[in-house]
Ligand code: HEC
């Protein structure tokens with residue numbers, strides 16, 4: 001299992017510029033370069049992105065690349081092309097990025113996203129994808145029905161609402177036929193897999209999963225401040241250290257978030273775990289509905305403030321509503337996590353002051369990471 005490099009600095013690797021002096025590899029890349037802003041001879045770094053030192057302890061606990069899909073820049077690049085390609089929907093109108101917008105941390109502003117037919121909508125709210133890689137349980141979707149990112153990534157394509165290649169319309173095989181006719185794919189598949197076998201569902205899965213895993217978020221204001229107080233000498237993170245540049249309100253919100261309830265905090269960190277802010281693998285539901293039996297998970301809270309809708313059904317429209325829900329709205333049910341109960345076993349009532357509610361929301365806003373939303377490596381590779 002490749003262990004990401006632990007470097008003190010947060011490097012942002014810029015995409016390579018076209019290099020006209022590169023020696024010819026004998027391949028005619030014009031079918032690729034005509035359509036895509038990609039230089040196949042000099043790919044950006046996705047596979048060996050440096051992680052901050054304070055990830056060292058976290059990463060070993062968290063899910064990494066499966067053994068049969070080791071990271072390469074060519075696979076992630078192919079995944080990026082697939083992610084932004086509307087040809088992956090039956091009507092050639094919708095790509096993964098139609099519901100996972102880079103500017104929104106790879107989520108959607110709509111409560112329910114519009115599918116390929118422009119009429120029907122998804123039954124759940126779209127999820128932000130930053131730091132999806134660090135999801136501890138390794139299970140994806142709100143209700144954790146996908147057992148890995150590889151398994152997840154081709155499901156939208158074959159979904160009858162999302163992208164429309166369902167069994168009634170030829171299934172994945174119909175998409176393979178279409179992709180073989182698109183001149184940029186054969187060379188990109190050769191680059192990624194090194195042979196002529198071409199397009200298969202397993203390969204599309206691997207490539208898309210690699211692109212999604214490359215969407216690492218380590219440049220929020222919280223990260224920048226935490227990097228200054230954590231030198232990497234210990235795997236134990238002092239999550240309550242004073243953070244340079246944080247306002248008194250943000251620090252108060254940070255303390256409420258990080259401290260456990262018996263220590264005067266709210267215990268958010270017990271489930272939404274720093275430094276990746278991905279959800280703890282053993283989390284049960286958070287009590288949105290009375291009598292709930294289903295167990296939901298959440299995406300990483302990185303860039304949560306860029307979302308317009310919150311929770312699996314997008315029921316809340318602001319972070320203030322989310323905070324009020326944890327303060328006074330949690331409902332009892334068989335799936336409610338014990339961490340959201342009080343000492344008598346009833347759903348927690350936090351009785352927060354207005355100032356503390358505002359402080360908690362202010363802290364959540366420090367998790368905004370504009371490097372994810374603006375990094376050209378993650379942007380559409382299609383020429384305008
Ligand atoms: C029509 C909108 C739509 C399209 C198109 C779409 N998605 Fe999604 N995506 C969603 C919704 C909605 C969810 C949450 C669904 C659920 O949990 O039931 C989701 C969830 C996910 C997740 C799970 C994240 C997590 O943390 O569990 C991943 C990964 C993902 N999508 C990747 C993709 C990829 C890759 C594509 C393209 C092949 C794609 N999506 C196409 C709407 C869409």
Ligand code: HEC
Pocket residue numbers: 128142257266267268269270271272283284285286288296297298299301304307309310311312313322323326337338339340360
């Ligand atoms: C017991 C675990 C647990 C605790 C403790 C917890 N959460 Fe959550 N949180 C969840 C789960 C599970 C979800 C997803 C629920 C769903 O949509 O069905 C969630 C969702 C969220 C979301 C919405 C994410 C999105 O992308 O829509 C935010 C924001 C959030 N929690 C913030 C907090 C804050 C702030 C605290 C502390 C007051 C907290 N959580 C405490 C488990 C927890």
